[in-house]
Amino acid sequence: MISRKMLVGTIAAAVMTAGMASGAMAETTIGVVAKIGGIPWFNAMEAGIEQEGKARGVDAFMVGPTSADPALQVRAIEDLIARKVDVIGVVPNDAKVLEPVLQKARDAGIIVLTHESTASVNKNYDFELVSAKDLGEAHAKLLAKTTECKGGYAVYVGGLTVPAHNAWADAAVAWLDENCPDMKQVADRFGVAESVDDSRNTTLDLIRAHDDLTGILAFGSQGPVGAARAVEERGLIGKVAVVGLFSAGQGRKLVHSGAITGGYVWSPLEAGRVFVALGKMLAEGGTVSDGDELPLLGKIRLEGSNIFANMPLALSKDTVDGLAEMGL
Amino acid sequence: MRTLLQQFRRLGSAGELVAMVGVLVASILLFGAIAPGFYAGPVFSSMAFQLPELGLLALAMFVPIISGGLNLSVTYSANISGLLAAFFVKAFLVHAGWVSLPVALAIGLSSGLAIGFAIGIIVAYVGAHPILVSLGMMILLRGLGEWATRGGDISGMPDVFATIGYGTVLGVPVPMIVFLIAVAATAYLMGRTKEGFAIYMVGSTPAAAEYSGIDVKKTLVLVYSVSGMLTGLAGILMLARFNSVRVGHGDSYLLITILACFLAGANPFGGFGKVLPLAVALMSLQVIASGMNLMGASQHLATAAWGAFLILIMAIRAPFLRQNK
CATH class of the missing domain: 3.40.50.2300 (Response regulator)
Known part of the structure; x- marks a missing residue:
C-alpha cells in the first residue's frame, strides 16, 4: 500500500510540476475561460492575458477546455468560483448553458465579463472589440x-x-x-x-x-x-x-x-488584454458609462451591459504576415 | 510484498474498494500539499457539483461493461431524454412550478428507458455486437436530435430546476445526492439481486450462463434498459445544471465514462467490477481535475494526468489480476 501511494505521488508530482502556476498571489486574480484551448485564436488570447497581467500586476490566466463542449466550461467556472478569483472572464460556447453557473459566480461576489456574447444575461459586462x-x-x-x-x-x-x-x-x-x-x-x-x-x-x-x-x-x-x-x-x-x-x-x-x-x-490578443484591463478596473471599483474612454478600448459605446469598442484589426499587406505567423 | 498480495486476494472485491479509497486519499493528500487553498469547503463543494453528471453517465456505461458489452450512446441518449423533457415542460408546464420537475423526471427516465430497451432488444435478439448497436443508436439519436432542434437549444426551465442543479441540502449539493442515490440503487441491483447476479454471469461466460438456466436475452434487455434509465436521469440533471439542453452537450464525457469504469477495475471483457469502486474512482478523477485547475495547470495537462493515472493504476493492478488466475 505504501509503495503504491508513493508511486502515485511521484508520478503525479512529475506530471504536475510542468503545470505549476506561479506561487505568488497578486492582488487581483482574473481567470478567463476560453471556448477551447490549444488553437491559435485562443493561444493568442492567452498571450494577451498574460502580457497584460504582467503589465498591470494582476494574477491573470486562461483556462482552455480540451473540447468545445459547453459542459466543460461549466466545470472550469465552478473551479474558478471555488478558487475565489475576483474576476471571471468567459468566451461562451453556448451562452445559455453558462447562465446558471455565472449566476452562481455573481452571487459569490465575482465580477463576470463575457466576450463575443452580447446575449448573455448573468454578467457585469460583455465587451466587443468591434460592433x-x-x-x-x-x-x-x-x-x-x-x-x-x-x-x-x-x-x-x-x-x-x-x-x-x-x-x-x-x-x-x-x-x-x-x-x-x-x-x-x-x-x-x-x-x-x-x-x-x-x-x-x-x-x-x-x-x-x-x-x-x-x-x-x-x-x-x-x-x-x-x-x-x-x-x-x-x-x-x-x-x-x-x-x-x-x-x-x-x-x-x-x-x-x-x-x-x-x-x-478583431484581435484575440487585444481581447485577452482587455479582459485583464477591464477586469482590474472593475475589481477596483471602476464604473463604465456610455462614451467613456476605457483602457485599451478607447472611446466606447454602452448598450445595456454591452460595451462596444471600435478597434477592427486590418488585414492588409502590412499586417497579414505578422498575423499569419501567430497562426491566425 | 507477497503477503500483501495474498491479503488483498483474501479481501477479494473489498480489496478493490480499499485500494480505490487509498488512491482517492492519496490524490487528496497530494493536491492538499501542492495546490494552494485545496482544503476548503468551496473546493469540495465545487467538486461535488461537477462530479454527478459525469458520474451518472459512467454508471450507465458500467452496467453494460459488466455484461460484456458497451453503450456508446450514453451521452446522446441523455441529450435526447433531456430534450424531450425540456420540450414538454416548455410547451405545457412553464408556470407549473415544482410540478414540472417530477413530470420532467418521468419523461426523461422513460425516454432513456425506451432508448435503452431498443438497444437491448437488438443486442439480445438480433445478436449484433453491442458496440455496433449502440454506435448506430448514438448516430441515430444525434441525427434525429440535430434535425428536430436544427442545432438549436431549448432553454428557460422553471426556477425549480435551478434548485436541483445548484441547491444544497445540509451543505451537500443536490446533484451529489441524486448521484449517491443512483449509486446505491445500482449497487443494490448489481450486488444484492438475482438479476444483478445474472448480469455478472452473462458478462463472464454467456454460454455457461445460458446452460445454467439464466435467460441471457432477458438479462441483456434489462442491462441496456437500466443503462438507458441512468442516461435519462443524467439528461435531466444536465438540464437542471445548464437550464438548457442541446444535442452534443456533454459529448466530451463519453470516453471518460469508459476510462472511469476501467479505472475502477471493471473487466473490459465483462463479468467483473463493482459499483462502489467506480464511485470512488470518479471522485479521484474529479480531485485530479479540480486540483490541477486550482493550480492553474493547463486543461490538456489535466487530461494527460487522467490518462497517466489510468495507465499507472492498470500497471499496479496487473500483478493482482495474475494472482487471481
Missing part, C-alpha cells in the same frame, strides 16, 4: 475606397442563416447605399463564403454575367480566398476588388498578389 455595424462599415469603406464608388458588387455570406455574417453584410450594404449611390448590388446575397470552390465558381459566373462588376464583399472565412482565385484566374486583379475577412495564413499570398484587397477582423 457588427462597425465591422460591416469598415469593409464597405474599404470597398468604396478601392472601387471609387463605381460599378456593381456582390455580397457573399457563410450561409443565409448565419446571424453574424448577415449582420455585417446588412451594415455594409446600408453604408454603401447611403454613401455610394452609384454602386449597385448586382444580385442577391450568396451563401457560399464557407467554401473556396463555391465562392470561386460564383465569382466566375458573376464576372461572366456582369461586365460592370468591380467588387466582391465576402463575409465567411473562405469567401475572399475563393473569390480572389477567380479574379486571379481571369487576370482581373486591380479591376475587381475582393474585400472580406479571412484567415491570414490562408490568404497572405493572395493579399500580396493584390487579388485580395483586404479586410478586417
Whole structure:
C-alpha cells in the first residue's frame, strides 16, 4: 500500500510540476475561460492575458477546455468560483448553458465579463472589440475606397442563416447605399463564403454575367480566398476588388498578389488584454458609462451591459504576415 | 510484498474498494500539499457539483461493461431524454412550478428507458455486437436530435430546476445526492439481486450462463434498459445544471465514462467490477481535475494526468489480476 501511494505521488508530482502556476498571489486574480484551448485564436488570447497581467500586476490566466463542449466550461467556472478569483472572464460556447453557473459566480461576489456574447444575461459586462455595424462599415469603406464608388458588387455570406455574417453584410450594404449611390448590388446575397470552390465558381459566373462588376464583399472565412482565385484566374486583379475577412495564413499570398484587397477582423490578443484591463478596473471599483474612454478600448459605446469598442484589426499587406505567423 | 498480495486476494472485491479509497486519499493528500487553498469547503463543494453528471453517465456505461458489452450512446441518449423533457415542460408546464420537475423526471427516465430497451432488444435478439448497436443508436439519436432542434437549444426551465442543479441540502449539493442515490440503487441491483447476479454471469461466460438456466436475452434487455434509465436521469440533471439542453452537450464525457469504469477495475471483457469502486474512482478523477485547475495547470495537462493515472493504476493492478488466475 505504501509503495503504491508513493508511486502515485511521484508520478503525479512529475506530471504536475510542468503545470505549476506561479506561487505568488497578486492582488487581483482574473481567470478567463476560453471556448477551447490549444488553437491559435485562443493561444493568442492567452498571450494577451498574460502580457497584460504582467503589465498591470494582476494574477491573470486562461483556462482552455480540451473540447468545445459547453459542459466543460461549466466545470472550469465552478473551479474558478471555488478558487475565489475576483474576476471571471468567459468566451461562451453556448451562452445559455453558462447562465446558471455565472449566476452562481455573481452571487459569490465575482465580477463576470463575457466576450463575443452580447446575449448573455448573468454578467457585469460583455465587451466587443468591434460592433457588427462597425465591422460591416469598415469593409464597405474599404470597398468604396478601392472601387471609387463605381460599378456593381456582390455580397457573399457563410450561409443565409448565419446571424453574424448577415449582420455585417446588412451594415455594409446600408453604408454603401447611403454613401455610394452609384454602386449597385448586382444580385442577391450568396451563401457560399464557407467554401473556396463555391465562392470561386460564383465569382466566375458573376464576372461572366456582369461586365460592370468591380467588387466582391465576402463575409465567411473562405469567401475572399475563393473569390480572389477567380479574379486571379481571369487576370482581373486591380479591376475587381475582393474585400472580406479571412484567415491570414490562408490568404497572405493572395493579399500580396493584390487579388485580395483586404479586410478586417478583431484581435484575440487585444481581447485577452482587455479582459485583464477591464477586469482590474472593475475589481477596483471602476464604473463604465456610455462614451467613456476605457483602457485599451478607447472611446466606447454602452448598450445595456454591452460595451462596444471600435478597434477592427486590418488585414492588409502590412499586417497579414505578422498575423499569419501567430497562426491566425 | 507477497503477503500483501495474498491479503488483498483474501479481501477479494473489498480489496478493490480499499485500494480505490487509498488512491482517492492519496490524490487528496497530494493536491492538499501542492495546490494552494485545496482544503476548503468551496473546493469540495465545487467538486461535488461537477462530479454527478459525469458520474451518472459512467454508471450507465458500467452496467453494460459488466455484461460484456458497451453503450456508446450514453451521452446522446441523455441529450435526447433531456430534450424531450425540456420540450414538454416548455410547451405545457412553464408556470407549473415544482410540478414540472417530477413530470420532467418521468419523461426523461422513460425516454432513456425506451432508448435503452431498443438497444437491448437488438443486442439480445438480433445478436449484433453491442458496440455496433449502440454506435448506430448514438448516430441515430444525434441525427434525429440535430434535425428536430436544427442545432438549436431549448432553454428557460422553471426556477425549480435551478434548485436541483445548484441547491444544497445540509451543505451537500443536490446533484451529489441524486448521484449517491443512483449509486446505491445500482449497487443494490448489481450486488444484492438475482438479476444483478445474472448480469455478472452473462458478462463472464454467456454460454455457461445460458446452460445454467439464466435467460441471457432477458438479462441483456434489462442491462441496456437500466443503462438507458441512468442516461435519462443524467439528461435531466444536465438540464437542471445548464437550464438548457442541446444535442452534443456533454459529448466530451463519453470516453471518460469508459476510462472511469476501467479505472475502477471493471473487466473490459465483462463479468467483473463493482459499483462502489467506480464511485470512488470518479471522485479521484474529479480531485485530479479540480486540483490541477486550482493550480492553474493547463486543461490538456489535466487530461494527460487522467490518462497517466489510468495507465499507472492498470500497471499496479496487473500483478493482482495474475494472482487471481
